[in-house]
Amino acid sequence: MAKFNKDGFGGTLAVVIVVSLVCSVVVAGSAVGLKPIQVEQKAKDKQSYILSVAGLLDAKTDIAQTYSERIEPRVVDLATGQYVDNPPESFDARTAAKDPKQNSLIKPEDDLAGIKTRAKLADVYLVKDENGKVEQIVLPIHGNGLWSVMYGFISVKPDGNTLNGITYYEQGETPGLGGEIANPLWQQKFVGKKLYNEQGNVAIRVGKGAGADQEHGVDGLSGATLTTKGVQGTLNYWFGKNGYKPYLAKLKAGAE
Numbered sequence: 001m002a003k004f005n006k007d008g009f010g011g012t013l014a015v016v017i018v019v020s021l022v023c024s025v026v027v028a029g030s031a032v033g034l035k036p037i038q039v040e041q042k043a044k045d046k047q048s049y050i051l052s053v054a055g056l057l058d059a060k061t062d063i064a065q066t067y068s069e070r071i072e073p074r075v076v077d078l079a080t081g082q083y084v085d086n087p088p089e090s091f092d093a094r095t096a097a098k099d100p101k102q103n104s105l106i107k108p109e110d111d112l113a114g115i116k117t118r119a120k121l122a123d124v125y126l127v128k129d130e131n132g133k134v135e136q137i138v139l140p141i142h143g144n145g146l147w148s149v150m151y152g153f154i155s156v157k158p159d160g161n162t163l164n165g166i167t168y169y170e171q172g173e174t175p176g177l178g179g180e181i182a183n184p185l186w187q188q189k190f191v192g193k194k195l196y197n198e199q200g201n202v203a204i205r206v207g208k209g210a211g212a213d214q215e216h217g218v219d220g221l222s223g224a225t226l227t228t229k230g231v232q233g234t235l236n237y238w239f240g241k242n243g244y245k246p247y248l249a250k251l252k253a254g255a256e
Helices: 009-053 063-070 093-097 178-182 184-190 225-238 245-255
Strands: 071-077 103-105 117-119 121-128 134-144 149-156 163-170 205-207 217-219
Touching (some): 009 063, 009 071, 009 163, 063 071, 093 117, 184 217, 205 225
Parallel strands (some): 205 217
Antiparallel strands (some): 071 121
16 A cells, blocks of 8 residues: 655645635634624624714713613504514514515615615614603614715604704715715704704705705715715605605604
8 A cells, every 4th residue: 555645745735625624613613603792792883873873872881771771672664654563583674675575666766865675664763861751763774875875873853853863884985075974073963953844845955055054954065975965865765755754753743
């Protein structure tokens, strides 16, 4: 029987295969082991964004505790504006938006946010004061900008009309230009603005010179026309008849 030559091609190949297998096992094991940590961190990040747009986050905030005490997550049927008592387990709007069984195709003429489909259901987050009374509602929004889908949260007061905050937490717009949608100084300009006019039409405006309208307007981002248009389209869609408008109408009626 021929003697195995560990210094030959066969030996080298065997060593490479063994090392590759060992590395694969280590990487796979690390991925599995880190999965719970990654899931936990993702949930914590989401909670921090919600607390931030609600004005409940600072350097000393215990995120998990404050979220547990002040935030009540609910799921809404966007078509009816009603809460869903028994939503799908582990409902995720991004996943649902890609599932034909859980999504709605958006007609091109209605697709103001450029997203093509949306989930039939949506997460909403009731923000309560220390006495348990709802003082604002945080709503997820997303829409296309120049380079990316821009994901954010927007906070609305119980009148269903007055903005209490906005934040964009995930976007790939041009740094220093469209990327300024993540700038807290620009986001602050939305606070106190009204979504709708007296006729119930979406009246919030974002663009060049729009800030002159103290009730509904926010100046657009300098040098970022297409990103600004994307923000406007996002607001037009999500607060129109195919977005949160039915829900906010019921919310307002209940607050009166």
